[in-house]
Amino acid sequence: MTGTDVARLTRNRNTPKRATLLELLFDLVYVAAFALLALRLAGSVTWHGVGGTVVLLMAVWWTWSITARVTDFYDPQKRPIEVVIATTMLGTALMTIAIPSAFTQHAAVFAGAYVGIHVVRGGVMVSTLHHARRRVARFQFWFGMSGILWIVGIFVGSPARAVLWTSxxxxxxxxxxxxxxxxxxGRVPTEQYGRTSEHLAERYQQVVILALGDLTLIAALTFSRLGFDLARVVALVASFAMMLLLWQLYAYAGGVVSVLVSRRNPSTGPRLAPYTHFLMVAGVVAVAAGSRLVITRPTGHTPVGWVCVLFGGPALFLIGRTIFEYAFAGRLSRARVGWLIVLIVAAPSTTFLPPVFVTVLASVGMAGVAATDHLSTLGKLPRWLDPPASQQ
Incomplete structure (x- = not known):
């Protein structure tokens, strides 16, 4: 392939910034992945269960994040990039199927699919982009290092497997x-992180929407098989309200911030977005798991693990969103930090309440965050709650 052919694969000013239909189809695979991860967490709200779910979520998220970065740098309408997207879809589908038993009988399926995604992507890129082999070689060197740990983990016991996969x-x-x-x-040049950030911002917004959609899906499916009663209806309404509140929190200058700041500091957005959005998606998965638990049993004693999920999910989303805004816009909302402290301090005292009251209180706390965001935009917050003037 000539240098001209390589250039045609790279995004340019004429490449549409909107996601392609294949990219949207690609995202739909993750609807099932996030849903199964939430169900897995709801089925085992223990240190062991939470840790395993986090490991699997990190792996699933990384396949999405890396693919989004590839389609941001290269034109997703070109055939080689479409092959990368399609093969990643297949690998992610296999990972998703294996989620319920990824640490036991289907370890080879999950780990093999994860490693295969990176191997196939690297092979396609190297065979297609002869003049970009240095760029691809950096990624493949590190994916090769991690891939060894994934494969070795298949052949050891469950505790050692978790350690190897976490590593x-x-x-x-x-x-x-x-x-x-x-x-x-050497390292990837920083200027390579600054291409077509509008497209990347849209991709992250779309995956957050899909994760929030899973929250509604799990709540509705759980409710539909159990029937109506007052406590369960309240839990369903609280779940729906939480979904809207999390979206409001994200949409508050969310995608706009990433686009505007990436133009001012091109390398910041693409490098930090995977980590801040991972926290937010993890928060949504936890909220979805909590919704299933509460709708299944809205009354009675609330275990400590349930409280951690019901309050920890919104708190995790709030942490990710706060870091996101601070990193991209240099603004640290004291009001949000205050609400985060309120959520953390209030959580232990709710173990004496029925689950339905706990989820309602968590929703009320996030409503407070949304209200202060709204007041901030109107300039009606006390000055000590506003971001410092130097950061506005």
Whole structure:
């Protein structure tokens, strides 16, 4: 392939910034993945269960994030990139199927699909982009390091498997954060992170919408098989309200901030967005798991693990959203930090309440966040709650 052919695969000013239909189809695979992860968490709200779900979510999220980055740098309407998207869809579908038993009988399916996604993508890119092999080689070097840990994890017992897979994900997440330093090749240049950020911002907005849609889906499906009673209806309404409140929190200058700031500081947005959005998506998965638990049993004693999910999910989303705005816009909302402290402090005292009251209180707390956001836009918050003048 000539240099001209390579250039045709790279995004340029004439490439549409909107996501393609294939990208939207690709995102739909993750609806099932997020839903199964939420169900897995709801089925085991223990340290072991939460830890396993986090590991699987990190792996699922990383396949989406890396693919979004590829389609942001290269034109997703070109055949080689479409092949990358399609094969990643297949690999993600296999990972999704294996989620319920990923640490037991289907470990080979989950780990093999995860590693296969990166191997196939690298093979397609190397065979197609001869003049970009240095760029691809950096990614493949680090994915090769993590891939060894994934594969070895298949052949060991469950505790050791969890340690190896966690280490593999640490390699993936940390190597990306430090721009894939590779012997003989150096790091990925920072200017390569600044292309077509409008497209990347839209991709992140879409995946947040899909995750929030899963929250409604799980609540509705759980409710439909159990029937109507007052406590369960209240839990369903609280779940729906939480979905709207989380969207409101994200939509408050969410995508706009990432676009505007990426133009001012091109490398910031694409490098930090995977981590801040991972926290938000993890928060939504936890909220969905909590909704299933409460709708299934809205009355009676509330276990400590349930409280951690019901309050921890919104808190995690709020942490991700607050870091997101601070990183992109240099604004730290004191009001949001205050509400985060309220959620953390209030959570332990709710163990004496029925689950339906706990989920209502969590929704009330997020309503307070949304209200202060609204008052902030109107300039009606006390000055000590506003971001510092130097950060506005």
């Amino acid at each position: 593999a994900l640490a390699v993936d997440f940390l190597s990306a954060a430090i721009r894939y330093p590779t012997p003989g090749l």
